[in-house]
Structure formats: structure tokens, C-alpha cells
Amino acid sequence: MSSLIALARPASLPWLVLHDVRVKARGREGGRVGRMIAIGVLAILPVIGGAAMAWRTRAAPMLPVGSLGYVGAVLAGMLLVMLSSAYAHVLRLGRDRGELELLLTAPVPVTRVVAARVAGVQAIVALPFLMLSAPFFLFCALMGRGGWLAGPLVVIAVAVTATALALLIATGLDRLLGPRRAKLAAQVAGIILAATVFGLGQAPNFAPDWFDAQLKLLSHRPSAPLDWPAQAVFGQPLPLIAVLGLAFAAAALSARVAAGRLEAAPVDSDALPATPKQGRRARFGGSAFKVLYGKELKLLGRDPELISQIGQQLVFMVPILALIFTDGQITPQRLAAAGVFLGGTLASSLAWLVLCAEDAPDLIAAAPLRRGVATRAKLAAALTPPMLLVSALALLVLFRSPIAAALMLPMALLAGLASAAMQAWTQPPARRSAFRKRYRSSLLMALGEFILLGSLAAVTRLLLVPSWWALAAFAVPALLLAGVWWFRPRPAE
Amino acid sequence: MHAPIPALHIRGLAKAFEGFQAVKDLDLLVPAGQIYALLGPNGAGKTTTLRMVTGLARPDAGEISVFGVDALADPIEAKRLIAWLPDEPLLYDKLTPNEYLAFIAGLWGVPAAEAEPRAEALLQRLTLWDKRDIRCEGFSRGMKQKVALAGALIHSPRLLILDEPLTGLDAAAARAVKDILLEHVAAGGTVILTTHILEVAERIAQRIGIIRAGRLVAEGTMAELAVGRAEGTTLEQLFLELADA
Numbered sequence: 127m128s129s130l131i132a133l134a135r136p137a138s139l140p141w142l143v144l145h146d147v148r149v150k151a152r153g154r155e156g157g158r159v160g161r162m163i164a165i166g167v168l169a170i171l172p173v174i175g176g177a178a179m180a181w182r183t184r185a186a187p188m189l190p191v192g193s194l195g196y197v198g199a200v201l202a203g204m205l206l207v208m209l210s211s212a213y214a215h216v217l218r219l220g221r222d223r224g225e226l227e228l229l230l231t232a233p234v235p236v237t238r239v240v241a242a243r244v245a246g247v248q249a250i251v252a253l254p255f256l257m258l259s260a261p262f263f264l265f266c267a268l269m270g271r272g273g274w275l276a277g278p279l280v281v282i283a284v285a286v287t288a289t290a291l292a293l294l295i296a297t298g299l300d301r302l303l304g305p306r307r308a309k310l311a312a313q314v315a316g317i318i319l320a321a322t323v324f325g326l327g328q329a330p331n332f333a334p335d336w337f338d339a340q341l342k343l344l345s346h347r348p349s350a351p352l353d354w355p356a357q358a359v360f361g362q363p364l365p366l367i368a369v370l371g372l373a374f375a376a377a378a379l380s381a382r383v384a385a386g387r388l389e390a391a392p393v394d395s396d397a398l399p400a401t402p403k404q405g406r407r408a409r410f411g412g413s414a415f416k417v418l419y420g421k422e423l424k425l426l427g428r429d430p431e432l433i434s435q436i437g438q439q440l441v442f443m444v445p446i447l448a449l450i451f452t453d454g455q456i457t458p459q460r461l462a463a464a465g466v467f468l469g470g471t472l473a474s475s476l477a478w479l480v481l482c483a484e485d486a487p488d489l490i491a492a493a494p495l496r497r498g499v500a501t502r503a504k505l506a507a508a509l510t511p512p513m514l515l516v517s518a519l520a521l522l523v524l525f526r527s528p529i530a531a532a533l534m535l536p537m538a539l540l541a542g543l544a545s546a547a548m549q550a551w552t553q554p555p556a557r558r559s560a561f562r563k564r565y566r567s568s569l570l571m572a573l574g575e576f577i578l579l580g581s582l583a584a585v586t587r588l589l590l591v592p593s594w595w596a597l598a599a600f601a602v603p604a605l606l607l608a609g610v611w612w613f614r615p616r617p618a619e
Numbered sequence: 620m621h622a623p624i625p626a627l628h629i630r631g632l633a634k635a636f637e638g639f640q641a642v643k644d645l646d647l648l649v650p651a652g653q654i655y656a657l658l659g660p661n662g663a664g665k666t667t668t669l670r671m672v673t674g675l676a677r678p679d680a681g682e683i684s685v686f687g688v689d690a691l692a693d694p695i696e697a698k699r700l701i702a703w704l705p706d707e708p709l710l711y712d713k714l715t716p717n718e719y720l721a722f723i724a725g726l727w728g729v730p731a732a733e734a735e736p737r738a739e740a741l742l743q744r745l746t747l748w749d750k751r752d753i754r755c756e757g758f759s760r761g762m763k764q765k766v767a768l769a770g771a772l773i774h775s776p777r778l779l780i781l782d783e784p785l786t787g788l789d790a791a792a793a794r795a796v797k798d799i800l801l802e803h804v805a806a807g808g809t810v811i812l813t814t815h816i817l818e819v820a821e822r823i824a825q826r827i828g829i830i831r832a833g834r835l836v837a838e839g840t841m842a843e844l845a846v847g848r849a850e851g852t853t854l855e856q857l858f859l860e861l862a863d864a
Contacts, residue, residue, distance in 0.1 A: 488708035
């Protein structure tokens with residue numbers, strides 16, 4: 127990387143982009159060899175995938191019909207997903223404020239510095255879609271439709287457009303609402319956007335008739351300028367040039383607008399002094415348990431960013447749970463199982479926040495507390511919101527199946543306690559801001575939690591059937607928890 | 620007649636981290652009712668020693684007694700007597716100063732009837748009264764340090780331990796902190812502080828301990844430390860001579 131940087135003209139756009147890539151690459155875990163292997167695999171996989179598709183269908187190639195309506199709808203969906211992802215990255219653009227300020231004080235045009243940062247976002251947004259679509263485009267090319275090789279270029283153009291839109295919306299909201307409120311509004315918009323995309327993606331499962339009707343409508347629609355992106359995918363030169371030109375014009379405009387915003391104020395609203403917020407009059411008195419419990423609930427309730435992240439997690443989970451547990455019909459037994467899973471997931475998130483992301487651990491450690499008081503109070507705080515949520519679900523099923531409602535509550539409590547225990551035993555202390563990234567270094571932990579909660583949900587459903595298999599299913603979380611406890615990292619001290 | 624119980628008595632204290640001996644066979648005696656400055660170069664073991672006193676780290680060997688209470692055998696009783704104020708304030712940005720003080724009072728078991736007027740007095744004294752119901756997230760470093768100091772004092776600790784209490788404070792905030800420390804001692808409390816600002820230690824501390832590589836290399840009043848040296852020797856000269864030897 128350093129030799130590549132040496133080739134570029136100092137302070138030019140490629141030089142700044144390569145510098146950014148170097149800094150980000152060095153922040154990742156794993157050595158140089160590991161990174162090279164990962165890049166190699168990422169580059170080769172699409173080629174292997176496309177070649178394999180072409181080889182398997184060589185006798186009767188199933189080439190796509192190439193309806194402009196279908197392709198246009200797919201591109202529109204892709205733009206929405208990319209916009210959601212770009213938005214999240216744009217909000218984090220100014221986080222490394224110190225380094226950014228160094229660049230901003232250098233005699234380099236601000237637009238160029240911003241363009242270099244934005245290029246990183248564009249790459250992150252485009253990469254997953256390029257990886258997914260490249261085999262398909264390659265397959266089409268190998269089957270004689272060379273024009274489809276323009277497809278990856280259109281994917282890049284859509285990513286560039288999505289990033290530009292995200293930058294423009296973020297800047298607009300900033301001016302309209304101020305940085306802090308804009309951040310919250312963006313997070314809420316992000317949840318709605320992501321939920322919309324996710325819901326549309328699930329439409330074939332939930333409303334197959336409606337979905338088919340929309341597809342028919344798309345395929346019989348007359349051609350329009352909105353079809354340019356689809357025509358560009360098929361390799362038509364003029365639409366391709368127009369799409370690429372428009373995307374890069376939007377990128378240049380947004381970089382200019384964002385540069386103005388960066389010069390005027392920091393992108394990261396955390397760097398700004400907060401607007402004074404009045405709190406309620408504090409009440410003195412109360413046991414250590416009570417003040418700790420109250421403190422945790424206050425901190426959770428006063429962090430809109432965290433609430434929106436947790437809300438997003440739950441919104442994504444609802445359709446998945448509906449698919450897994452309802453199987454087309456909603457019964458109290460299935461709802462009880464879904465409630466246990468949902469409650470456990472929420473408890474796990476909150477348990478991580480209160481147990482692992484304590485803002486002042488030394489303060490709690492220096493307090494004259496009896497053993498276990500702090501943990502019990504924190505657990506109680508982490509379990510309160512999920513138990514309220516599960517209680518509401520239990521009320522829904524109470525009249526149809528009192529047993530399901532009665533079983534849902536203790537099983538959800540058990541799921542919450544079990545997932546909280548996993549968090550406490552395995553997760554290192556961290557800052558609250560790391561909430562979204564907490565599983566990034568431990569996929570095993572994420573998988574373990576999924577199995578734990580899934581098996582407890584299964585136990586709930588089997589108990590309601592009723593079936594003796596429930597006892598066997600109960601062995602899974604029990605063994606899993608025992609294993610996690612046994613292999614938990616021991617503190618050095 | 621019995622000798623007065625010292626505020627802190629450390630004997631043979633030792634602590635190692637992954638092979639690095641941070642504190643070695645340290646003996647220290649801090650009399651009650653005084654300001655004691657614990658000085659030393661970076662990495663000398665000051666913070667590690669104080670963290671062991673406050674129960675935040677477990678020593679490998681040695682004894683710690685706080686006003687006669689064995690801090691290792693009965694850490695909860697010892698913690699009741701101590702307040703710990705590190706250089707990074709132990710605060711919650713989403714709580715208001717009043718809520719923070721109510722929280723600390725709850726942790727240390729101070730009844731509401733005592734805690735509420737004391738909180739009001741501290742907030743007034745530290746010029747935080749107007750900000751008492753505003754969340755700390757927008758506060759400057761100096762204001763946060765003052766909130767943390769109020770938190771440390773809300774349970775009337777007999778032993779107040781401060782690690783670099785003046786770091787990042789402006790002149791007015793630093794003055795307020797020093798005044799409060801002097802008032803605390805005048806009211807019968809004891810203060811142990813670490814600082815790199817030697818003038819502060821020279822001016823407000825009755826006794827000074829200099830620690831180097833985990834061991835106490837000199838201890839006493841300023842006059843005792845200067846014995847055998849040229850007249851007018853400053854603490855800075857003494858420190859550089861002892862700490863870098």
C-alpha cells in the first residue's frame with residue numbers, strides 16, 4: 127500500500143483515497159497475509175460463481191428475459207438499500223475528527239478531502255452488491271450477452287448516486303434541524319427505510335398475489351426515461367453514459383455541499399456541546415439497588431441513538447420471527463415461542479449495555495456494595511423493558527390460551543437471564559458507542575446467542591404442544607450455557 | 620496514651636502486572652487530618668497504589684489499613700470511609716448533577732435527610748447550582764470535574780483520594796478545588812493526592828511522599844525533606860534529585 131501511495135501525486139485525490147484505505151486497513155484485525163487472502167477470495171469468488179453458473183446451464187442456458195420493468199424495479203430496490211447503508215456511513219463520516227482536522231488544515235481543497243472520504247463510503251456501499259451481482263453478469267456475458275458486462279458499472283453508479291443522496295439529505299437535515307436532531311431524525315428515517323426495504327423483500331411470502339400483480343404491471347409498462355438505468359445494464363451505450371454521467375455529477379455536487387458543511391461545523395454531532403436538557407428533580411434516598419436500577423433505566427431511556435438501534439434490530443426481527451414461528455398461521459403457541467425469542471434478544475442487547483458498557487465502572491467498584499448488588503440491579507434494569515414487551519404479547523394471547531400466556535413470561539425471563547449471562551461471561555468492557563459493533567469480533571458469540579434463544583423458544587412451543595421432546599430441547603441451552611461458562615475468558619487479576 | 624489512628628497505613632504492598640513490578644514492598648503512613656501529596660514520575664506506581672487502597676485492584680502482597688479498618692479483609696467498611704476522584708471524572712453524561720449526587724448518596728447509603736441539604740450546599744459552593752438539573756453531557760471538563768468532586772464529598776468521606784485532580788482545569792476551577800481540599804482537612808478530613816504540579820503540592824500539602832519504581836524513596840514535611848540540602852531548595856529540585864536518581 128505504501129508503494130502505491132508513493133506512486134500517486136501527493137495530496138491528489140488518489141493519494142488521499144489510498145491514505146484513507148491504508149489507515150482503515152491497519153485498523154482491522156489480522157495480518158497482511160490474511161488480508162491478501164481475503165482480497166484474493168473476494169476477487170476470485172464472483173468469477174468462479176459466474177463460470178459455474180454458465181457451465182451448469184450450458185446445455186439449456188436459462189438467460190434472463192431482460193424485462194426493463196423487472197430490472198428497473200431491482201435497481202430501485204438496490205438504491206433504497208444502498209441509501210440506507212450510505213446514510214449510516216455518512217453519519218459516521220466525521221467521527222475521526224482529529225485526523226480529519228489535520229487534513230482540513232492542510233493546503234488542500236476541502237472538496238478533495240471530502241471526496242476522498244466519500245469514495246470510501248461509495249466503495250463500502252457498492253462492494254456487497256458487486257459481489258452478489260458479478261457472477262450473474264459474468265454468466266450472461268459467457269452466454270453471449272457481452273453487453274451485460276455493463277451491469278457492474280451501473281451498480282457502481284447506483285452506489286455513487288445513493289451516497290450522494292445520503293450526503294445531500296444529511297446536509298439538508300443538518301441545516302433544517304441542527305446536527306443533533308438531524309442525527310436522531312436520520313436514525314429514525316434509517317429504521318423506517320430499512321424496515322420498508324425489508325418488508326418489500328418479504329412481500330412474496332406475505333402477499334404473493336399482490337406481488338405477482340405488481341410484477342405483471344411492471345412487465346407491461348411502456349418504456350420511459352426512468353428505464354435508462356435498466357437499459358444501461360443491458361449495455362446500451364447512450365443510457366449507460368447518461369447514468370454514469372448523472373451519478374458522478376451528483377457525487378461532485380454532494381461533495382461540494384458536504385465540504386461546505388464540514389467547514390462550517392463538525393459532521394459528528396457528538397463533538398458539539400449538547401443543548402442543555404432539563405432533567406426531573408432528583409429524588410434523594412433509596413437503597414443502592416434502587417439507585418443503580420433507576421440509573422440504568424434513566425441512561426437507557428435518555429439515549430435515543432441506542433433506542434433507535436435496538437428498535438431497528440427488533441423491526442428486522444419481526445418478519446423473520448413471523449416466518450420461522452408462524453408458518454402462515456398465528457397460534458398462541460407460536461406467538462409464545464416468538465415472544466420468548468424476541469424478549470431474549472432485547473434482554474441480551476440491554477444486558478450488554480448495562481453490564482459491559484458501564485460508563486463509570488470504577489465508581490461502582492469503589493462503592494461500599496455487598497457482593498452481587500450491582501449485578502442484580504443491572505440485570506433487573508436490563509430485564510424490565512423486555513418483560514414489559516413480553517407481557518403485552520402475553521395479554522394478546524391470554525384469552526385464547528391462558529397457558530401459553532402464563533408460560534411465555536417465565537420462559538422469556540429465563541431467555542433474558544441466559545442471554546444476559548452469556549454477555550456477562552464473554553463480552554469485554556466497552557463503550558456504549560460500540561453497541562452496534564459488539565459482535566463484530568465474535569461471530570461465534572452471535573451464533574451461540576441465536577442457538578440459545580432459538581432452543582428456548584423451541585422448548586416453549588414443545589411444552590405447549592405438549593411434548594416430552596421439550597426436555598430434550600432444554601438440554602441444548604443448558605449445555606450451551608455450561609460450555610460458555612466453562613470456556614469464559616478469565617480476568618488476568 | 621494511644622497513638623492516633625492513621626488515616627492510611629500500608630505495609631509491604633506489592634503488585635505486578637504481567638511481569639512488571641508496579642509496586643514493590645511499599646510502606647506508607649498517612650496521618651489523619653492532613654493533606655498528603657504522593658509524587659513520582661510517570662509509571663512510578665502512584666495510581667496503582669491508590670487503586671489498591673480504594674479496592675479497585677487487589678495487591679499481590681501487603682496490608683492496607685484505612686482508619687484502622689483492614690481494607691483487604693473488610694473492603695466494604697473501608698470503602699465507606701473513602702472517596703476516590705481520578706483525573707477522568709467518573710460521571711454519567713446523561714444524568715444531571717443533582718441526579719448524580721442522589722445516585723452516589725444511594726450507593727454510599729446516605730439518608731435523604733442528610734444527602735439533600737448536603738448536595739445543595741456542595742452545588743452552591745462549586746457554583747453548579749444553576750446547572751443542577753441540566754444533563755452533564757454539555758459540560759466543560761472543569762464543570763465535570765466539579766460535579767465529580769461534589770459526588771466524592773456527598774458522603775462526607777474521612778479519606779479523600781484524588782489522582783491528578785487539577786488536570787485540565789482552568790485557574791478558577793483549580794482554585795475552587797484547592798479551597799475545598801483545605802476546607803475538607805480543616806473539618807477533620809484527610810486528603811491524599813497525586814499531582815505533577817509540584818507548586819501545588821508544596822503549597823497545600825503538609826506531608827509529601829516521593830515514590831519511584833514502586834518504592835517510597837523519601838517522605839516527610841517539606842522541611843524534613845530539605846534537611847541537609849542548600850537553603851531555599853524547592854520541591855522541584857528535590858523531586859528531580861530523588862525521582863530521577
